Amino acid sequence: MSNTSYLIRGARPLGAAPADLLIVDGLIAALGAEAAAHAAAGGATVIDARGQIMLPGMVDLHTHLREPGREDAETVETGTRAAAKGGFTAVHAMANSNPVADTAGVVEQVWSLGKRSGWVDVRPVGAVTVGLAGERLSELGAMADSRARVRVFSDDGICVHDPVLMRRALEYVKAFDGVIAQHAQEPRLTEDAQMNEGEVSAVLGLVGWPAVAEEAIIARDVLLAQHVDSRLHICHVSTAGSVDIIRWAKERGIKVTAEVTPHHLLLTEELVRSYDPVYKVNPPLRREADVMALRAALADGTIDVIGTDHAPHPSEAKECEWAQAAMGMTGLETALSVVQHTMIETGMISWADFARITSTTPAAIGLLADQGRPIAVGEPANLVFVDADARWIVDPYAMATKGRNSPFKGLELPGKVVSTFFHGHPTVLDGELNTPVPTNGDL
Amino acid sequence: MKHLLSTLDLSRADAIRILDIAEEMAAVGHREVKKLPALRGRTVVNLFFEDSTRTRISFEAAAKRLSADVINFAAKGSSVSKGESLKDTAQTLEAIGADAVVIRHWASGAPARLAATDWIDAPVINAGDGTHEHPTQALLDAFTLRTHWAKVRGIQSSGTDLTGMRVSIVGDILHSRVARSNLWLLRTLGAEVTMVAPPTLLPVGSGSWPCKISYDLDATLAAGTDAVMMLRVQGERMHAAFFPNAREYSRRWGFDDARLATLDAADSAATIIMHPGPMNRGLEISSGAADSPRSTVLAQVSNGVAVRMAVLYLLLSGDQQRPAGN
Ligand SMILES: [Zn+2]
8 A cells, every 4th residue: 555645724614614535545544624734744645625525435236347358448457447437436347257256266257357457356257057057156255255355246248137046046155145137138128129128129129128118127136135135226217207216115124225327327219219329228227207206216216326347348338239239338437527517407316315325334334444444534535526616628548447338428527527536646646547446565 | 310219309390301201202103214323332230139030121211312422231149249348349330430320239329329429420311110110111100101191181192190090000019110209299190099908018107108008909990090000920929928819819919801891891991001111921910801902002112212311311411400400
């Protein structure tokens, strides 16, 4: 860890009154009036952060880093640079790499690549089933016991469809307090599906992805989670009906959490009329009414967290016909701005709520000990400083991710990440990537 | 008009203009020398990612009657071969100097995508894309309907639309680009449309379309209709549980001899029966109906050449310099 100390002046913790902050040796050493007076402040680098909002570093439960196997799309290095630039200090790397992260060996590989890169904590997600094939359970325990300490398991990209297998997975991970993150998509109801099923798909002649295909799986899985009393997490909720089911489940005390992506909070299926594959994503963009229901659910706590579902693709995967195109959008570097735009500027949530849905709760779901912590003395200095008044125009070519497939291209959004501190070290300064945390060779 | 991608965004003025020019073009087809010099020296590429001999031949005949050079480019199997992308193909055609691209594609939206990118600058004509649209088929159907509707009313067809005409579109609406294109164009031209199909073959969301929806062909015929447009049922769909079997489909939604007799008995002399072809005789249409005097199947084929001549002429000749709306 860095030995350097930083005195950050005038930022507003969670949007509250301005307070100085002293970081020493990776920890928050002092906060408020005593920060500047602290003995260690003498040698500190002083950073003027007046007007900026201070937040706990963001934690993503749902990132596709593509390595190993698809390094042309993204690597752990480029993906974590993008994460740092977007204000994240931890990401969960989804298991659908090649080879699939279904053994202790692969998750340790991803974990150590993350460690070596030093931009954010990389927490590998383990596959629920071998090869994502949906037939046999992966070595869930070995992954949990590995140095990567996997706690989130998911076949994301594919639904764990077999109800018996889903039940066994939910039961088994209780042994190490794991959680199954389900990509809810009934496969038969979504064969060849290209976009949300409804009036727009009827006109465009694209095979529909009906809302019920998501809702039916969520309904089944919350009942399974109740039956075996285990933790279930629903990935990228996209429909108003799903929200209703999750709300019902929570009222009954079922241990279910849910995430929504930034793009599902803003974009609708109307964009598909362009046939521009940058809008092709799984689950698909839905109707305006769904977007509004998702926002309301995030505001009232029915949906717990933001998950970016950052899914970079090489350009050839998107420069083609809609039906040929890969599904997915990049999201790490626009998440904060899109959530500010859709949730804070609409008055639906506060910056304190923002910290809960982007940091505290995702860290709690993933059982990350030193992430998502309160901004308080003695806590690890995983922090992000935001200029909430800034506005910027999204340019996919100016991003740190390899993927150019941002659905927000050309859009003006509020909120800029000015700096990100990862274990007390500025990975981002003045809106630009700085340096990663130096590794101590403790891999 | 820079491209012809769909009938949804085709204005009434442009549609009538195409039909009027098609009437002039049809007259050429009746001459001894069936050729105009209008597009001499221009190159039209038929880019077919999906087989359709009928449509390709129709476009080829249209281009040749306008003295254009035609290149047929069959990009078969490219749905699986990653090597040859739509982008690569388009850039090749641009380099060759294609003046217009007639594209048939298995993927909905492929022509729109081609037109929206900077891969190629030439006008793009959608010759059928996935289950989205087939605008020249709709235009030739509208041409056929307008000729008939004018005759019924004893007026000249040129310059007129289809106001007051009742058209029934029957069969596999879900997978039919012809049905979609026809619906938008018929509405633009003032006709009333009824879609008749089993519920499994109507898209979710079609309830908001500007037409009546019926599951009952007999009731629709009894209510009176000026044209019945039968859609092709694709054999492979029958195994996908859209309906129990061919016999049941044909009994409920096929235009069989009994329904033909009902039309005759009801003194609906002016009702025509249309089909975009190729027909499944005995499934969606009986031979008796297909070969009856009410059938416009062959007229549709020859009208297809005239309409495609009109479209190529409008998009490629100097005529497009004149403001044509859009
Ligand atoms: Zn997913």
